[in-house]
Amino acid sequence: SQQGEEDPQALSIQEGENATMNCSYKTSINNLQWYRQNSGRGLVHLILIRSNEREKHSGRLRVTLDTSKKSSSLLITASRAADTASYFCATELSGTYKYIFGTGTRLKVLA
Amino acid sequence: EPEVTQTPSHQVTQMGQEVILRCVPISNHLYFYWYRQILGQKVEFLVSFYNNEISEKSEIFDDQFSVERPDGSNFTLKIRSTKLEDSAMYFCASSFTQGRTEAFFGQGTRLTVV
Numbered sequence: 001s002q003q004g005e006e007d008p009q010a011l012s013i014q015e016g017e018n019a020t021m022n023c024s025y026k027t028s029i030n031n032l033q034w035y036r037q038n039s040g041r042g043l044v045h046l047i048l049i050r051s052n053e054r055e056k057h058s059g060r061l062r063v064t065l066d067t068s069k070k071s072s073s074l075l076i077t078a079s080r081a082a083d084t085a086s087y088f089c090a091t092e093l094s095g096t097y098k099y100i101f102g103t104g105t106r107l108k109v110l111a
Numbered sequence: 112e113p114e115v116t117q118t119p120s121h122q123v124t125q126m127g128q129e130v131i132l133r134c135v136p137i138s139n140h141l142y143f144y145w146y147r148q149i150l151g152q153k154v155e156f157l158v159s160f161y162n163n164e165i166s167e168k169s170e171i172f173d174d175q176f177s178v179e180r181p182d183g184s185n186f187t188l189k190i191r192s193t194k195l196e197d198s199a200m201y202f203c204a205s206s207f208t209q210g211r212t213e214a215f216f217g218q219g220t221r222l223t224v225v
Contacts, residue, residue, distance in 0.1 A: 030210035042218035043154070043202060050211065088154065090214075097142065097166035097209055101154035 004091050004102030019076045021105040022087030024069075030092040032065060033099065034074050036085045043088070046074070051094075052099045081111040116215035117203050120175055124193055131186045132168065132220045134203030143186045144204040145173070145178065154202070160186065161209070174221040193224045 006023050006035040013019055023032070049056050049065045049072065056063050062075040076083055086106050090099040116135045119150040121209040136143050160178055177189045181201050184206075190197055198213040200221050 033213060035216070040200075040221075041214040043204075045213050045215055048213045090154075092210060092214075097161065098144070098156045098161035099146075099204075099214060100156065100170075101146075103153055 004089055004100045006089060006102045006105045008105060009103065010106045010108070011093065012110065013079055014102070015079060015081055015109055015111050017079055019079050019083070019107055019109070021074045021087050021107070022103050023072045023074070023091075024104075025072075025089075025091045025100075026070060028094040029067075030094055031074050032063075032092075033090045034061075034063060034072075035090060035101075036090045037104075038085045046087075076107075079109045080108075081109050083107060084109045113215075113216050115203055115205055115217035118202075119220060122223070124222070126195060126224055127192050129168075130190050130193055130222060132190075132201050132203075132222070134186045134188070134216065134217055135184050136186055136203065136205030137207075137215060138184070140205035140207050142206045142209050143180070144206075144215075145177075145188045146202045146204065146216075147199040148202065148219075151187045151198045156217050157188070157191075157201075192221075193222075195224050198224045200220055 013023045019091050031050045033048045035043040060077045065072045088104045089102045118133045143160040147152045158172045162195040174190045179187050200219040202216050202219045204214045205217045
C-alpha cells in the first residue's frame, strides 16, 4: 500500500448523518493534515494534527491520530450538502520537506 | 484572512513552449512548495523550497522544471519545454515552519498543453 491511503474511496450519506473517513500511512510522520477539495478547485486546509497529539476538534470536525497503527480518521458530524467534496489526508514525513497526499475519499451528502 | 494566490488560473500552451506559473505565498511564511494533480489522480509533490534553495524534489521534478523566488513575494515554477503529460492542475503551497504548522494551498493553475 502507498503512504497515505484513505478509505472508503467513496461515501454517500444523508444530510444530518455523520461521515467518517480513514487514512493510513506507512512511515514516521511529523504531522498529518486533512484537506477538502471541491471538484476541480483548490485544496482547503481543514485541520492539522501533530504526531504527539491524539485528537483535535474544529467545529464539526474531529480528527484522531493513532501513531501506533499509523492511521488517522476524520469525522464530520451533522453533515450538510455543502460538505460534498473530496477529502485528502497529507502526511509530512519525518526528516523531509514534503507532504504526501492520500488517494482521497469522495464524500457525497444528499439533501 | 491571508491566502496563497496563484496566477493565471488557467493556461493553455503549445507543446514545447515554456510556461511560468506564479504564486504569491502568505507573507510571513518561509517554506514553499509546488504540487500537481493530473485530472482524477492524486496530488503529487514536486518540490519544496526554503532559504532560497530547493530543500527536496521528486523524480517528477526533472531538468525541465525550475523554481525561483525572484523577489520577496513571488514564487515561480517554470517548465522549459512543455509536454502533453504536463497537463495538470499545479498547486503552490506555503507554511511558516516545517513540521509544526499548517501548509496552505492556492487555488491552483490549470495547465493545458496542446
